[in-house]
Amino acid sequence: LIGRTDILVIGAGPVGLFTVFQAGMLGMKCSVIDALEQIGGQCSALYPEKPIYDIPGYPEISGQGLIDNLAKQAHPFSPTFYLDQKAVKLIKTNYGYQVVTSKDKIIEAKCIIIAAGSGAFGPKKPPLENLENFEQKSIFYNVTKISNFIGMKVAIAGGGDSAIDWAITLSNVADFVYVIHRRNNFRCAPESYNKLNKLVELGKIEIVAPYQLHSLKGEDATLQQVIVQDFDGNLRELEADCLLPFFGLAADLGPISDWGLNLDHNHIKVDMTTMETNVPGIYAVGDIATYQNKLKLILTGFAEVASAAHSAYKYVFPNKALHFEYSTSKGISNL
Numbered sequence: 001l002i003g004r005t006d007i008l009v010i011g012a013g014p015v016g017l018f019t020v021f022q023a024g025m026l027g028m029k030c031s032v033i034d035a036l037e038q039i040g041g042q043c044s045a046l047y048p049e050k051p052i053y054d055i056p057g058y059p060e061i062s063g064q065g066l067i068d069n070l071a072k073q074a075h076p077f078s079p080t081f082y083l084d085q086k087a088v089k090l091i092k093t094n095y096g097y098q099v100v101t102s103k104d105k106i107i108e109a110k111c112i113i114i115a116a117g118s119g120a121f122g123p124k125k126p127p128l129e130n131l132e133n134f135e136q137k138s139i140f141y142n143v144t145k146i147s148n149f150i151g152m153k154v155a156i157a158g159g160g161d162s163a164i165d166w167a168i169t170l171s172n173v174a175d176f177v178y179v180i181h182r183r184n185n186f187r188c189a190p191e192s193y194n195k196l197n198k199l200v201e202l203g204k205i206e207i208v209a210p211y212q213l214h215s216l217k218g219e220d221a222t223l224q225q226v227i228v229q230d231f232d233g234n235l236r237e238l239e240a241d242c243l244l245p246f247f248g249l250a251a252d253l254g255p256i257s258d259w260g261l262n263l264d265h266n267h268i269k270v271d272m273t274t275m276e277t278n279v280p281g282i283y284a285v286g287d288i289a290t291y292q293n294k295l296k297l298i299l300t301g302f303a304e305v306a307s308a309a310h311s312a313y314k315y316v317f318p319n320k321a322l323h324f325e326y327s328t329s330k331g332i333s334n335l
């Protein structure tokens with residue numbers, strides 16, 4: 001057992017982060033699990049720089065700006081974060097529940113609030129045979145250390161900002177970089193596209209487009225060639241030591257769908273007066289929670305969190321009565 005807490009929050013998106021604050025105001029401590037390496041859910045992963053206009057009290061705030069503020073608001077309540085790991089298994093215990101993560105951490109809590117959005121984010125993977133054999137050895141979905149690519153022949157697949165930014169950065173250390181894209185036009189920032197073309201002129205990068213990934217050749221998890229195909233079916237073999245597919249993120253409800261919760265099309269059904277699911281002590285809030293006329297908005301999630309935290313109080317403090325108080329009279333006291 002790694003940690004014990006009052007409430008275990010699954011998902012560190014905007015709604016999960018606000019759960020830490022609301023629970024904290026009622027004297028309950030939270031741990032938070034997220035599949036991503038960083039907090040912020042969709043706001044940080046999908047639109048950090050886009051302005052949001054419908055957060056009450058903020059005429060305009062960027063996705064990342066909102067997350068920074070939510071993290072600051074949660075900070076006095078010292079949440080423990082378990083990032084880069086999925087909540088996988090649920091076990092009922094006398095204390096409440098244990099959740100086992102994909103990194104084999106076991107966290108025990110008196111109750112659980114699921115703020116899992118559309119599910120755990122992970123990389124969109126290309127449908128290639130033997131992909132798993134090469135993963136984490138020759139195929140990577142992110143770059144943790146640039147120096148790992150020194151002198152390598154690197155194949156990057158994708159046409160968005162991640163693909164192009166990494167192609168530009170890795171061309172400084174790699175022997176050669178291929179950028180494989182199924183279209184001739186790229187979805188990256190125009191400055192990045194200009195830089196990319198300069199590096200093509202300098203012979204450091206080749207754009208392989210319009211081509212799609214076709215297959216992989218190599219031995220014992222060591223990649224030797226990436227085979228690509230054009231729309232007429234012609235194949236081309238690219239000598240490559242590694243492949244970095246940057247196709248964005250996909251969400252997957254995954255193992256949570258086997259936890260005995262009532263589901264409706266990959267969403268968790270709740271009693272909207274408390275946000276509790278059909279399993280006592282397990283709540284769902286934010287995009288993942290569903291009920292009649294549900295609006296999938298951040299502000300809706302925030303209100304749901306307040307209901308869930310007030311209802312969860314009885315599991316954390318079974319012998320205490322909860323007296324409703326405004327934050328203005330209560331103030332913030334550290335947990």
Ligand SMILES: Cc1cc2nc3c(=O)[nH]c(=O)nc-3n(C[C@H](O)[C@H](O)[C@H](O)COP(=O)(O)OP(=O)(O)OC[C@H]3O[C@@H](n4cnc5c(N)ncnc54)[C@H](O)[C@@H]3O)c2cc1C
Nearest residue numbers: 011013015035041042086087116117119120121286287298
């Ligand atoms: C481009 C775009 C623009 C948007 N604009 C607006 C807007 O203007 N106003 C607005 O109100 N809303 C907007 N939204 C929607 C808004 O972002 C979502 O409603 C909000 O992010 C939902 O928050 P959440 O915390 O419920 O879930 P999410 O933000 O989806 O976060 C859920 C987190 O849970 C994690 N997770 C899921 N399952 C697991 C698991 N098993 N283990 C570990 N971690 C897990 C995920 O990795 C993720 O980080 C927009 C969305 C997009 C994509």
